[in-house]
Structures are given as structure tokens and as C-alpha cells.
Amino acid sequence: MRSERAPLWLKAAAAAGLLFLHVPILIIFAYAFTTEDKTYQWPPPGFTLQWFGVTWNRPDVWQALGLSVRVAAISTLIALVLGTLAAAAMARARFFGREVISLLVILPIALPGIITGISLRSAFNLGGIAFSTWTIVLGHATFCIVVVYNNAVARFRRTSASLVEASMDLGANGFQTFRHVTLPNIATALLAGGMLAFALSFDEVIVTTFTAGQQQTLPIWMLEELVRPRQRPVTNVVAMVVVLVTFLPILGAYYLTRGTDTVAGQGK
């Protein structure tokens, strides 16, 4: 048997890869403290905390953040309901055209966002639907559903069908069975899918560009800010806060779902 220890060059390559991935994020953080606000100058000429106060007092930041949270929350909620229902149907039922429908459900995430965006925009125009928060939500829900669906369908497939029958056999009707057996068994999959859906929606740019009217979600706001050579570090402050705020729930989800892949009695 070969040595368990990796060779030095492999370790160095791995370290270089990780640095390449994460050092740019640290640079973004560093610019949030710079004293220079017109060009991104490296190294920063000085450090200050003033941009945090400036950001706090900018209403456009709060508006964009509020819209993004609202859109992501509603899209995720829609995705959780529709994605779970679709997964339940696909995992259990056998019917003609099942594979085609399965493909159609997954398609939105395979399509380039620009196609989804353009097609939705022309559909909204054709239907005479005015752009609003709801048109952004619709655009985001198309790919959020897929994320939840993929997580849920995998869990459904690994859950023994006889669990549902056992529950019915022991006196539980359909609703009680869902509440006491199905939901607890897919809960962690839904949590993981939901968080991923929320994160995807939160930083979506392309579909949003086509489905939003005058409103700005946080990513779109950031894009616009970068073009403006004024108070640039505000963007970095927002970026830093967003990273920290989204990192915590993802860390939480990781610890919550850890080890649940080997759920008792599901070995077969």
C-alpha cells in the first residue's frame, strides 16, 4: 500500500488553489477600509471606518437590500412548495411522459440565464404585465424550484416507500402521514435546498436585469455603483456584510445536515 502522505508539490498546488479562490475576497474586504474612494489603489493609502457610517446612512442601500431579501424569501417559499410537490410526484408515480416532464422541470437551471431572462421579458410584454417585485420573483422562482426539486427528489428516492404505508397502516391519514413521517424525513433536504435557492436568488443578476423595472436588487445596485467613481468603498462594505450574513446560515445548514445522509434504516 502506498504512503498516506501526499507529496509536497501536491500540497503546494492545493494551497495555491485555495489562496487563488479566497485571497480576492480578502482584498474586497480590505478595500472596505481604504481612505481612498475614487480608484481602487493597492496598497490602500490608509485605513478608516468611515464607510460603515456612510453606508448605514444611504437609503438606496437599504432599499436594494430590502428588495433582495423580499424577492429571495418569496422565491424560496414558492420553490419549497412547488419543488417538493413536483419531487413527490416524480419520485413515486410512474406515468407516460415522466422523463420528459422531469427534464422540463430541470431545464430552467440548464438554460443560460440570459435566455430565461429574455423569454420571460417578452412573455411579460406580450401578457401586458407591468414589471414589479413580482416579475422578479417569477424569474427567480424558475431556477429556485429546480434546486429544491433536485434535493427533495434525491431524498424521496432514498426514503423507503413502505414508510408511508406503515404510517397509514398504523392509523394515520394522508395529512398526518405527511406531517409525522414524510416531512421529518425530507426536512434536512428541504433546508439545504431552500438555503441554496435563497443564496442563488440573492446574488442573481442576469434574469433580474430582464425582469425588473426601475427597481434595484442588491447585486444590480452593486453593479451600478462600481461604474460610479464616488464613494466606492461603500460597495465593498455592502459586499463584506453580505458575505458575513450569508456565510452564517450556510455554516448552520452544514452542521444541521451533517451526518443525515446515513439516516437509520435506509441502507437499502
Add this chain to the structure above:
Amino acid sequence: MPAAVTFRNVSRHFGAVRAVDDVTVEIAEGEFFAMLGPSGSGKTTCLRLVAGFEQPTAGEIAVFGQNMAGVPPYRRPVNTVFQDYALFPHLNVRDNVAYGLMIAGRGRAERHRAAEAALELVQLPGYGDRKPGQLSGGQRQRVALARALVLEPRVLLLDEPLGALDLKLREQMQEELKALQRKLGITFVFVTHDQGEALSMADRVAVFNQGRIAQVGAPSDVYDRPATPFVADFVGSSNVLPPEVTGRLAGRRLPASLRPELVRILPPGAAGSLATARVISTQFHGAVTRVHLSMDGLDLAALLPRGARVPEEGAAVGLSWDPDDLHLMDGT
């Protein structure tokens, strides 16, 4: 008093497949009833029809005289022990066992008391806090049993409950199940493909073949007097003689069954010899020796008890049997 379970001309078709085909049978209260058959013979579908997971295509199923048509599984007075146990992985053993009581709205203290009593019944006292994943196959099977029994069903359905256990454990569980059934006095309907299990445990056995019941009867009836060549071959091992051979030996042209342990091997030409055969091979099985014979090109088997003289391979021998032991089969 009505029968515990009644099948009246019950059929269940899946498309063109007749999984269950015109089955009529009555299972008495307090009976240990085995449904025996090869896979795909319709026995499990019959069990699922009683549990309510399947609806009959035709015919009627009644439990204690009450027609079960349109009654969902959760309103039937029966409970099931599933082949894969189907324990809820997110609940501990106590909550698994108490699940039915929780659904029925019983209080926490009562549930836990009843669950512990049921666990004692299946000899797993004190296991309540474990998760199903921490149990062995045999223990899971006991939990599944306790979970079904805690609701005090009048009929317990068992779908190949011992199929996943190893031989030693299976034999032990067979005895325990039988003892449990006697103690509780409720009706057990037991599906198995293992003829030894059916014969040793059941009060009556229904032998299934291609969606139909080939024979129903006490284990000794089914073994000694199989109704069809299929039953003779599936229940135990048997020499099935074609009608021509039976016609020559017993004077009636019907297929016949002759159990290998009832065949006696004599020296060639000995008095009382009914036929002659040649020894093809012999196999030592410990308690018995199996002798493979050819009688005019027809393969026969004979079992010799320990101590009997084992003929040499290739030798010509005489065969005899008690005429009553050559069982003629007039079933289809």
C-alpha cells in the same frame, strides 16, 4: 361468528397481469394462516389487499364480516409487519412503537407505558431510547412486531417477516412468533416463500401459484396429499410421476406424488419390489443420504435414514413403497 378474513372471488389485475386471480378463502379467528408460494404468485398482493394498500379489481374482502371495499388502510382493524420493517428512521424505538397511539391521540404517559409493555412482549425491554439504525436486523424485526401489536389489532399481517434474518435467528423467531400468537390469540396471516417455515408454524397453509390458490389445508394435509403436481413439488421435495407411469404402477392414469423419504430401496429382484431402477448418484446430507435414481429414464429421489445401507453408484436396485403413499393428484 364470521371469519376473521374472507376473500370472495377476489381478483387484482395490473394491466394484463393477473396478480391475484379469483381467490376465495376464509381465515378463521385465532388462526395462524400461512400464504405460501414462489415470488410473483400473488401471496403478497393478497396481504396488501387485506391491509388496504391495493384495491381488488373484482370480488370482495371482508374482515370480521365487514366489507372492506372503499375502507382506507388507516381505518382497517388490521396491522402489518413489513418485509423491510419500515421503521421510521427519525424516531427512536419508543416513538416508533407508540406511533399508532400518538396518531390515535393517546396521552404521552399512556403511550410510553403501552410501548414499553409491547417492547417487553417482544423481549426488547429498555430499548426505547435507541434509534432504529442502532439495532440489528432481528431487533428491528421485533420493534416492527411491537409497533403493530401495540394497537391490539384483531388480525396481524406479516409480509415475509423473517426473510432478511439468518438461519439460526430465523428458527428462533419462528418459535417466538408461534408462542406469541398462542399467547395473544389473535389471527396471524403470514406470507412466506419458505415452505419449511409455513409447514412448521401455520395452522393452515394456502399454496399460491400464478395468482390462484392451488390448495388450502393443514400442513400435514398439504404435505401428505398435495392436490396438484405444483404443490407436490413446491411443498417439500417430491417425486412427481406422470400419468403413464402411475397407470402402470397403480392402475389409474393420474399424476402422482411419492415423497422421497417413503421410497424403500431393496436388493434387485427382492420380494415386494414394485419397480427396478439404477442408482445415478448418492449424496451424504448428515441426517439422511439422498439417492438419485433413474427408473426407465424417469428421475427419482429417495432419502435413506442414517444406518441404512447405501447402494453403490451404477447399481441396479429394486424399489418399493406403501401403496397408500403413492398419492394420486386429481387437482389441476
